[in-house]
Amino acid sequence: MNPADLGLPVDVPSTALFTDQYELTMLRAALRAGTAERRSVFEVFTRRLPEGRRYGVVAGTGRVLDAVENFRFDSGVIGFLRERGIVDDETLDWLAAYRFSGDIWGYPEGQVYFPGSPVLRVEGSFAECVLLETVILSILNHDSAIAAAASRMSSAAGDRPLIEMGARRTHELAAVAAARAAYVGGFTTTSDLAAGFRYGIPTVGTSAHAFTLLHDTERDAFRAQVDSLGRGTTLLVDTYDVAEAVRTAVEVAGAELGAVRIDSGDLLLVAHRVRQQLDALGAKDTRIIVTSDLDEYAIASLAAAPVDAYGVGTQLVTGSGHPTCSMVYKLVARAESADPKAPLVPVAKKSSGGKTSLGGRKWAARRPDPYGVAEAEVVGTGPVPAELADHQLLVQLVKGGEVVAREPLDVVRDRHIAARAGLPLSATQLSRGEPVLPTEYLVGRSGS
Amino acid sequence: MNPADLGLPVDVPSTALFTDQYELTMLRAALRAGTAERRSVFEVFTRRLPEGRRYGVVAGTGRVLDAVENFRFDSGVIGFLRERGIVDDETLDWLAAYRFSGDIWGYPEGQVYFPGSPVLRVEGSFAECVLLETVILSILNHDSAIAAAASRMSSAAGDRPLIEMGARRTHELAAVAAARAAYVGGFTTTSDLAAGFRYGIPTVGTSAHAFTLLHDTERDAFRAQVDSLGRGTTLLVDTYDVAEAVRTAVEVAGAELGAVRIDSGDLLLVAHRVRQQLDALGAKDTRIIVTSDLDEYAIASLAAAPVDAYGVGTQLVTGSGHPTCSMVYKLVARAESADPKAPLVPVAKKSSGGKTSLGGRKWAARRPDPYGVAEAEVVGTGPVPAELADHQLLVQLVKGGEVVAREPLDVVRDRHIAARAGLPLSATQLSRGEPVLPTEYLVGRSGS
Numbered sequence: 001m002n003p004a005d006l007g008l009p010v011d012v013p014s015t016a017l018f019t020d021q022y023e024l025t026m027l028r029a030a031l032r033a034g035t036a037e038r039r040s041v042f043e044v045f046t047r048r049l050p051e052g053r054r055y056g057v058v059a060g061t062g063r064v065l066d067a068v069e070n071f072r073f074d075s076g077v078i079g080f081l082r083e084r085g086i087v088d089d090e091t092l093d094w095l096a097a098y099r100f101s102g103d104i105w106g107y108p109e110g111q112v113y114f115p116g117s118p119v120l121r122v123e124g125s126f127a128e129c130v131l132l133e134t135v136i137l138s139i140l141n142h143d144s145a146i147a148a149a150a151s152r153m154s155s156a157a158g159d160r161p162l163i164e165m166g167a168r169r170t171h172e173l174a175a176v177a178a179a180r181a182a183y184v185g186g187f188t189t190t191s192d193l194a195a196g197f198r199y200g201i202p203t204v205g206t207s208a209h210a211f212t213l214l215h216d217t218e219r220d221a222f223r224a225q226v227d228s229l230g231r232g233t234t235l236l237v238d239t240y241d242v243a244e245a246v247r248t249a250v251e252v253a254g255a256e257l258g259a260v261r262i263d264s265g266d267l268l269l270v271a272h273r274v275r276q277q278l279d280a281l282g283a284k285d286t287r288i289i290v291t292s293d294l295d296e297y298a299i300a301s302l303a304a305a306p307v308d309a310y311g312v313g314t315q316l317v318t319g320s321g322h323p324t325c326s327m328v329y330k331l332v333a334r335a336e337s338a339d340p341k342a343p344l345v346p347v348a349k350k351s352s353g354g355k356t357s358l359g360g361r362k363w364a365a366r367r368p369d370p371y372g373v374a375e376a377e378v379v380g381t382g383p384v385p386a387e388l389a390d391h392q393l394l395v396q397l398v399k400g401g402e403v404v405a406r407e408p409l410d411v412v413r414d415r416h417i418a419a420r421a422g423l424p425l426s427a428t429q430l431s432r433g434e435p436v437l438p439t440e441y442l443v444g445r446s447g448s
Numbered sequence: 449m450n451p452a453d454l455g456l457p458v459d460v461p462s463t464a465l466f467t468d469q470y471e472l473t474m475l476r477a478a479l480r481a482g483t484a485e486r487r488s489v490f491e492v493f494t495r496r497l498p499e500g501r502r503y504g505v506v507a508g509t510g511r512v513l514d515a516v517e518n519f520r521f522d523s524g525v526i527g528f529l530r531e532r533g534i535v536d537d538e539t540l541d542w543l544a545a546y547r548f549s550g551d552i553w554g555y556p557e558g559q560v561y562f563p564g565s566p567v568l569r570v571e572g573s574f575a576e577c578v579l580l581e582t583v584i585l586s587i588l589n590h591d592s593a594i595a596a597a598a599s600r601m602s603s604a605a606g607d608r609p610l611i612e613m614g615a616r617r618t619h620e621l622a623a624v625a626a627a628r629a630a631y632v633g634g635f636t637t638t639s640d641l642a643a644g645f646r647y648g649i650p651t652v653g654t655s656a657h658a659f660t661l662l663h664d665t666e667r668d669a670f671r672a673q674v675d676s677l678g679r680g681t682t683l684l685v686d687t688y689d690v691a692e693a694v695r696t697a698v699e700v701a702g703a704e705l706g707a708v709r710i711d712s713g714d715l716l717l718v719a720h721r722v723r724q725q726l727d728a729l730g731a732k733d734t735r736i737i738v739t740s741d742l743d744e745y746a747i748a749s750l751a752a753a754p755v756d757a758y759g760v761g762t763q764l765v766t767g768s769g770h771p772t773c774s775m776v777y778k779l780v781a782r783a784e785s786a787d788p789k790a791p792l793v794p795v796a797k798k799s800s801g802g803k804t805s806l807g808g809r810k811w812a813a814r815r816p817d818p819y820g821v822a823e824a825e826v827v828g829t830g831p832v833p834a835e836l837a838d839h840q841l842l843v844q845l846v847k848g849g850e851v852v853a854r855e856p857l858d859v860v861r862d863r864h865i866a867a868r869a870g871l872p873l874s875a876t877q878l879s880r881g882e883p884v885l886p887t888e889y890l891v892g893r894s895g896s
Contacts, residue, residue, distance in 0.1 A: 017642040018620040020613065021653030024641070025677055029655070033672030035662055042658070067620070080645050088676075126662050133656075134640075137616035138623055165468065168585035169772045171626075172466040172515070174619035175586055192582075193472070194465040197528050205469030207477070208581075210490070210779035213795040214483055214574050224481030228536075229473055239797050314772060323771040324617045324762060331658035347661040349687050 015067040016077055016098075018135040021086060027127050028091040036127035039335040041344060041361045044106075044120035044140060046113075050148075050322035052432025055423060057151050057416060058119050059181040060143030061109035065403045067135045068100050100128050104398035107364075108405070110147075110184050110416035111393065112423065114377040116439040118362045119327070121394065125338060126331075133329040141327050142174060143181040145319035149296070150185025151420060152320065153312060155428040156300040161188035161309045163204055164195075165291065166317030178317045184412050191311075199409055206261070212239040222252040232258035234289060237274070238265060246274055250281040259287035259308065267292060268305050275306035295320050296430055333361045346381065358441060365391040366422075366437070374422050377437045382444020463515040464525055464546075466583040469534060475575050476539040484575035487783040489792060489809045492554075492568035492588060494561075498596075498770035500880030503871060505599050505864060506567050507629040508591030509557035513851045515583045516548050548576050552846035555812075556853070558595075558632050558864035559841065560871065562825040564887040566810045567775070569842065573786060574779075581777040589775050590622060591629040593767035597744070598633025599868060600768065601760060603876040604748040609636035609757045611652055612643075613739065614765030626765045632860050639759075647857055654709070660687040670700040680706035682737060685722070686713065694722055698729040707735035707756065715740060716753050723754035743768050744878055781809045794829065806889060813839040814870075814885070822870050825885045830892020 030036035049056055073081075073095040081087055081095070102124020113119050120136065122129045154162055164182040167175035172194075179187075179195030189202045196203035207225055215221035222235055231253045237245035237260045249257055260278070262270050267290045278286050290302065291311035299310055315321075330349075335342035346359030360381035365388035369375040378388060397405045420427060427436040478484035497504055521529075521543040529535055529543070550572020561567050568584065570577045602610055612630040615623035620642075627635075627643030637650045644651035655673055663669035670683050679701045685693035685708045697705055708726070710718050715738045726734050738750065739759035747758055763769075778797075783790035794807030808829035813836035817823040826836060845853045868875060875884040 015620070017645050018615065018623070019641050020615055020639040021641055021644075021651045022639065022655055023653075025653055025673075026655050026659045029659065029673045029676035030662065032676045033663070033668070035672065038662060040662065077645070081641075084644065084651065086641075086651070126658075130656075130658060133658075134616050135620055138618065138620040141617050142619040142622070167466065167468060168582050168777075169589050170586065171590040171619060171622035172463070172583055172586040174590070174622040175466070177619055191468040191470065193467050193469055193529075193534075196469075196532065197465050197525070203469045203532065203534070205471075205473055207470055207474045208578075209797045210574075210578060210581075211474045211477065213779045213797065214478065214486060214488065214782055215481070216784075220481070224483065225473075225477045228477035228480045314774075318771045323766045326762075329616075331661045334662055336664075349657045349661070 014072055014074055014077060015070045015135050016073045018067070018138060019131065020134045023131050023133055024081065024087050024091065026130055027094070028087045030126055031091055031094060037125045037338040039338055039340065039342060039344065040124065040126040040129050040331055041333040042122045042129050042133070042329055043118045043332045043362060044136065044327050044329050045116055045118050046325055046327045048115050048326065049435055050325070053148065053322070054427045054429065054433055054436040055112040055114065055420070056325065057144055057147040057185055058107045058109055058111050058113050058140070059147030059184045060139040060177070061106055061397065062406070062409070062412070063139045063143065063177065064120070064136055065397060065406065067139060068104070068132060068398060069403055071098070071100060071132065071135065073098055094127070098128070098131070099401060100124065100132065100398070101401040102128055102398070103396065103400065105394040106397050107393050108395050108415060110412040110419060112419045114435050114437050114439050116358070116379050116441070117377055118364050118379060118394065121361070126334060137327055137329050139177075141325045143177055144325045144327070145323055146178045146181035146317065147185040147416070148322070149316055149320035150182040150187050151416065152296040152430060153299055153316065154186025155420070156296045156303070156430060157310055158303070160307065162186065163188065163289075163309060163311040164190040164192065164316060165311045166313035167192040169314045170317040175317065180409065182316055183409060184416055186413070186417065201409070206234040207236055209236065209239045212236065218245055219248050219252060222249055226253045231256040234259040234261050236261045236263065238262050242270060242274065243277060246277050247281070250278070250283050250286070255281070255283045255286070257283055257286045259289050261289045261291060263291045265292070267298070267307075268302060271302070271305040271307050300430055330357050332357070332359050358443070360443070364393045366393060367391060372422075373424055374437055377439045378442060379439055380442030380444060385442070462520055462522055462525060463518045463583050464521050466515070466586060467579065468582045471579050471581055472529065472535050472539070474578055475542070476535045478574055479539055479542060485573045485786040487786055487788065487790060487792065488572065488574040488577050488779060489781040490570045490577050490581070490777055491566045491780045491810060492584065492775050492777050493564055493566050494773055494775045496563050496774065497883055498773070501596065501770070502875045502877065502881055502884040503868070504561040504773065505592055505595040505633055506555045506557055506559050506561050506588070507595035507632045508587040508625070509554055509568075509845065510854070510857070510860070511587045511591065511625065512568070512584055513845060513854065515587060516552070516580060516846060517851055519546070519548060519580065519583065521546055542575070546576070546579070547849060548572065548580065548846070549849040550576055550846070551844065551848065553842040554845050555841050556843050556863060558860040558867060560867045562883050562885050562887050564806070564827050564889070565825055566812055566827065566842065569809070574782060585775055585777050589773045591625055592773045592775070593771055594626045594629035594765065595633040595864070596770070597764055597768035598630040598635050599864065600744040600878060601747055601764065602634025603868070604744045604751070604878060605758055606751070608755065610634065611637050611639065611737075611757060611759040612764060613639040613759045614761035615640040617762045618765040623765065628857065630764055631857060632864055634861070634865065649857070654682040655684055657684065657687045660684065666693055667696050667700060670697055674701045679704040682707040682709050684709045684711065686710050690718060690722065691725060694725050695729070698726070698731050698734070703730045703732070703734070705731055705734045707737050709737045709739060711739045713740070715746075715755075716750060719750070719753040719755050748878055778805050780805070780807050806891070808891070812841045814841060815839060820870075821872055822885055825887045826890060827887055828890030828892060833890070
C-alpha cells in the first residue's frame with residue numbers, strides 16, 4: 001500500500017493547494033509585469049519566541065522537503081483555478097509546468113533556534129519561491145511548536161520514557177505530524193498508529209476504561225487482557241478503586257505484570273501508594289505509568305515520585321500553551337532580473353507597528369564560549385567572519401530543485417538532544433525567562 | 449481529479465489508522481474473551497467548556513460521517529499491523545471485514561452545546577464502536593474548537609465580513625478543516641485554496657508585502673497589480689508609508705479602487721486616517737480591510753472604526769486561546785450480549801480526580817422559556833418528558849451503518865446562526881463567564 005492512499009500528510013501527489021490565494025494572484029500580476037523571474041531570496045524566521053520560552057526547536061524540515069517535491073499543479077487543480085477565475089490562462093500554463101528549481105538552505109531539523117534565526121532560506125525566481133510560502137509556514141509553524149513543547153517535556157522527564165498520546169485532541173492528520181515532532185523533541189513512543197505506519201515511530205497502547213466497564217467485573221477485564229496480551233501488559237487501575245484494582249491485577253497477572261496505568265487523581269500520592277502496594281505484593285518490577293493531563297510542569301513535579309513512564313496528550317499536541325510559532329516567510333533580497341550576476345538588493349518592509357525586518361540574504365552561526373557552550377546566535381549579511389566559519393548553522397537542503405538532505409528521524413532526534421545539550425544549562429529551566437542566547441546582528445555588504 | 453488524490457482530510461480511502469493502538473488491543477482482548485459483540489452505547493461529551501466561554505459549537509460532524517464511512521482496513525494496513533505484531537490473526541481477519549454497521553445520533557452540526565451535552569452517541573457492538581474513538585474525537589475536538597472561536601469573532605464582527613487566513617499558522621491539513629469550521633462559525637471567505645477546492649468555500653486574496661518589495665517602487669507594484677487584477681483589487685498599503693501608499697493607490701487605480709488592506713500599526717487610528725484620506729481623494733466606495741493579529745476582542749474594539757472587513761489568522765486556527773475541546777468518548781451503557789432485547793446496563797468510571805461520568809444512554813433537549821429563549825440544557829436517561837419532546841437535540845446521523853444525514857455546509861452555517869440567536873443575549877458577551885445555559889440532569893430508568 002502506498003502511504004498516499006491513506007491521505008497522510010506528506011506523500012500526497014500534490015501539495016499545491018495548501019496555498020493562500022494571494023500567492024497565485026501575486027504570481028499572475030508579476031508574470032504580466034515582467035517581474036516574476038527576478039532572482040529572489042525569501043527567509044523564514046521568527047521575531048520572538050513564545051513568551052517565556054528559552055529556545056525554539058526546528059521541526060518539520062523533512063516534511064517541507066516532501067511538500068516542495070510534491071508541489072505541482074495537475075489538471076484537476078488547474079481546472080479548479082480556471083473555474084474559479086483566480087488566475088488567467090497565461091498563469092495557468094505557467095503553473096501546469098511548475099517545478100521548484102531553486103535552492104533551499106536551512107537549519108537542520110532538530111536544531112534549536114532563536115529570534116531572528118534564518119531557519120530556512122529559499123532562493124530562486126520570485127515566482128517559484130513565492131508560491132511555497134503557505135505550505136512551508138504551515139509545516140514549520142505547527143511542527144516546531146509541538147517539538148518545542150516536547151523538548152521541554154523530555155528535559156523534565158529525564159531518562160523516563162514519554163508516550164505521545166494526543167491524537168484525539170488535535171486534527172487527525174495534524175496528530176500524525178505531532179507524533180513525529182514529539183519524537184524529534186525527545187518522546188519515545190506514540191499511541192497513533194498512523195504515525196507508526198508513516199514514520200516508523202514505535203507505537204504502544206493497551207486499554208481504556210471502556211474495556212473494564214464492558215466486562216462484568218474488573219477481574220474479568222484484567223483476565224481478558226492478560227489472556228490476550230500476556231502478563232507483560234499494562235493494566236489500567238483507576239476505573240473503580242485503585243488499591244483493589246492493583247491487588248486484583250497482581251492476582252490475575254502475577255508478579256510478572258508489566259505495568260499499571262493511573263489516569264486520574266493525585267498522581268504523586270497515588271503513585272507512591274501503588275508502588276508500596278506493588279512492592280508488598282512482590283511485583284517489584286511492575287512499572288507505573290501515569291497519564292492524566294500532564295504537561296512539563298506536572299512531569300517535573302513527579303520527578304521524585306516512583307513513576308516509570310509518562311503519557312502526554314493534550315498539552316503536547318497544543319504546544320503546551322503555544323500551539324503555533326510565529327514564523328514568517330519574507331522576501332529579503334531580490335535582483336532586477338533573472339541574471340545570476342545581477343546584484344541582490346536587500347529589501348524589507350518599513351512601517352509602523354514593530355514589524356520591521358532586516359533585509360539581505362543571511363548566514364547564521366552559533367558562537368561558543370571558551371568552554372564550548374553556546375553564548376550567542378550570530379546572524380549576518382555579507383562575509384562570514386573567519387572565527388565563525390566552522391560554527392555556521394545553515395546547510396543545503398535543496399539544490400537546483402533536487403532534495404539533497406534527506407535523513408532518518410532518529411538522526412534528527414539525536415541532533416536535537418545534542419543541540420540542546422550545547423546550550424547554557426538555564427535552557428532547560430521550565431520557568432519563564434528570556435531566550436537563553438542573545439541574537440547578535442552583523443550587517444555587512446549583502447552577499448550576492 | 450478526485451479530492452482523495454490531494455490527501456485532503458476527508459475523502460481518503462481509509463481513516464482506520466487515525467486510531468490509538470489501544471483500540472485494537474482492546475478489540476483483540478474482547479474478541480478472545482467473548483465480550484466484543486456486547487451491545488454498547490458510547491457517548492461524546494465534555495465535562496466543561498474552556499474557561500470563561502459561554503457556549504460551545506458542534507463542528508466536524510460532516511467530517512465524522514466521512515471518516516466513519518471510510519473506516520476500513522485494507523491489505524496495506526493489515527500488513528502493517530501484522531508486521532508490528534499489534535494484534536493476532538483472528539483480530540486481523542475481523543478487521544479486514546470491518547464496516548461500521550451501527551447507529552449514530554448526534555447534535556446536528558452547527559448546533560451549540562454545553563457541559564454534559566451528549567453531542568454524539570454511537571451504538572453497536574463494543575468492537576465496532578470502540579475502534580472509532582480516536583478519529584471521532586480528533587475531528588470533533590479540533591473542528592469544534594475552531595468553530596467556537598469563529599462564532600465569537602463573527603458575533604463581534606456583526607455584519608462585516610470575516611476572512612479566514614490562518615493556513616500558515618497551523619498544520620496544512622488542519623488548516624483545511626479550520627477553514628471549514630470557521631465558515632460554520634460565521635466566517636465569510638477563506639484564503640486557503642484547498643478549502644475552496646474541497647468544501648466550496650469562497651476564496652479570496654490579492655497580495656503581500658513581498659509583491660511590493662519585488663518591484664522597484666510601490667507605484668510599480670500597484671500598477672502591476674491593477675493591470676492584472678483590475679481596479680476592484682485590494683492594495684496593501686503598509687509596506688512603507690501608509691499615507692503615501694493610499695495616495696499612490698488612488699492615483700493608480702482611481703476612485704474605483706476596490707479596497708486597501710492595512711496589516712500593521714494602530715488599526716483604529718490608521719483606519720480612521722485612511723478613511724478620511726480616501727474620502728478626500730474621492731474614493732468613497734473604496735473599502736478598508738484590516739488583518740493584523742486580530743482576535744474577537746480586537747474585532748470588537750474596532751466596531752466603531754471605519755473598517756469594512758476583517759482578516760483573521762493565528763487566533764482563529766488556534767481557537768483563540770483554546771485550540772482543542774475536552775470532548776471524551778465514553779462507554780455509558782452495554783448489554784451482556786449482542787441480543788437487541790438484552791437490557792442495557794448503565795456504566796461509568798468511578799474514581800478519584802473528578803472524572804466521574806453519568807452512565808446510561810442519554811437524550812438531550814433545550815428547554816425554552818415562555819418567550820422562546822433557551823433557558824436550560826436538559827440531559828436525561830429514560831423517557832423524555834412530554835413537554836420536552838419537541839425540543840430534543842439529537843438527530844439520527846447513521847442508521848445501520850448508512851449515513852442518513854448529509855447536508856450542505858451552508859445549511860450548517862445557517863443552523864449555527866439560528867442556534868446562537870436562540871440563546872440568552874449574554875451568550876455573545878465576550879467577557880469571561882459561566883455557560884449561558886445550566887445543564888440539568890433528569891435521571892430516569894435507562895432506555896434500552
